[in-house]
Amino acid sequence: MEGVPLEKTKYIWMNGKLIPWDEAKVHVLTHGLHYGSSVFEGIRCYETSRGPAVFRLKDHMRRLENSAKIYMMKLPYTVEELCKAVVELIKVNGLKECYIRPIAYRSYGEMGLQALNPVEVAIAAWPWGPYLGEEGQKLGIRAKISSNIRPPPQSLPMNAKAAGHYLSSILAKMEALNAGYDEAIMLDHRGYISEGPGENIFIVKSGTLYTPPPHASILLGITRDTVMVIAERLGYKVLEQDITRGMLYEADEAFFTGTAAEITPIREVDGVPIGDGKPGEITRSLQQEYRAIVRGEKPEYQEWLTYVE
Numbered sequence: 001m002e003g004v005p006l007e008k009t010k011y012i013w014m015n016g017k018l019i020p021w022d023e024a025k026v027h028v029l030t031h032g033l034h035y036g037s038s039v040f041e042g043i044r045c046y047e048t049s050r051g052p053a054v055f056r057l058k059d060h061m062r063r064l065e066n067s068a069k070i071y072m073m074k075l076p077y078t079v080e081e082l083c084k085a086v087v088e089l090i091k092v093n094g095l096k097e098c099y100i101r102p103i104a105y106r107s108y109g110e111m112g113l114q115a116l117n118p119v120e121v122a123i124a125a126w127p128w129g130p131y132l133g134e135e136g137q138k139l140g141i142r143a144k145i146s147s148n149i150r151p152p153p154q155s156l157p158m159n160a161k162a163a164g165h166y167l168s169s170i171l172a173k174m175e176a177l178n179a180g181y182d183e184a185i186m187l188d189h190r191g192y193i194s195e196g197p198g199e200n201i202f203i204v205k206s207g208t209l210y211t212p213p214p215h216a217s218i219l220l221g222i223t224r225d226t227v228m229v230i231a232e233r234l235g236y237k238v239l240e241q242d243i244t245r246g247m248l249y250e251a252d253e254a255f256f257t258g259t260a261a262e263i264t265p266i267r268e269v270d271g272v273p274i275g276d277g278k279p280g281e282i283t284r285s286l287q288q289e290y291r292a293i294v295r296g297e298k299p300e301y302q303e304w305l306t307y308v309e
């Protein structure tokens, strides 16, 4: 979605109040802006036959709470209060399908790394298409292994979804785009496959799915978890295991997962076609299942949906 400005909606939820979109502002000396000291989420809401439904809302808000805990930030709202705020926000904005971005940041006040400025929270929601484009989702994307490695666990707790962590992602993404690719794949500090700048990764080999384990400096994606559950229920074996660059090149299929990216096939890595260079069969069946689940068409997955109406 490069170069496409945000599609404005009416209100942004900010510290318990609904504020007109253009007025939801912070001071330029806000701690979170200077040091990346904020934690955030990305959630999607889909249209269903029973109106808009938010996918795995509580799981996302729990992860926000955990990210805040890791950075010793005290969230002034409970998970329940934040979930309610999301539902209210979608209603007042009259949205059907949207992307939801909660953010909790150290506020304006003291300056310096030691500053324990109170944490403020905002939630915005707007329509946002697939992260790697409609075409990328259908036909697959071309990726490049990045020369930027994921920060190691002794450097940053990558299981927190913290703003500062994305500086590493931005470098990887820009390197890939400048080299003419669609997306980057990052290695961890040991040289194993970690994840994309904003997505988890899976490979398929001889009908089995493999995805990097938590110790490969990944964000524990909620879509990653969703895919692990649905793949197993569809009868595939899923292994959390270290993946080498060579294993990726010789995989039958590969795909990214993420709230924004959903399930995006990877058709080529470093010029090497993955499988026959087209989205694989298992990837496509998982995409289809995922689509049906988020749109409320699968009764067995209803507990993952929060209906807005």
Ligand code: PPE
Residues within 6 Å of the ligand: 041, 042, 043, 169, 195, 196, 197, 198, 199, 200, 218, 219, 220, 221, 222, 223, 224, 257, 258, 259, 260, 261
């Ligand atoms: N890894 C990273 C680094 C990551 O940012 C995401 C989400 C994932 C894995 C997948 O997590 P999950 O959404 O829970 O399945 N990336 C967000 C977009 C980042 C961006 O703003 O750019 C997202 O998908 O919402």
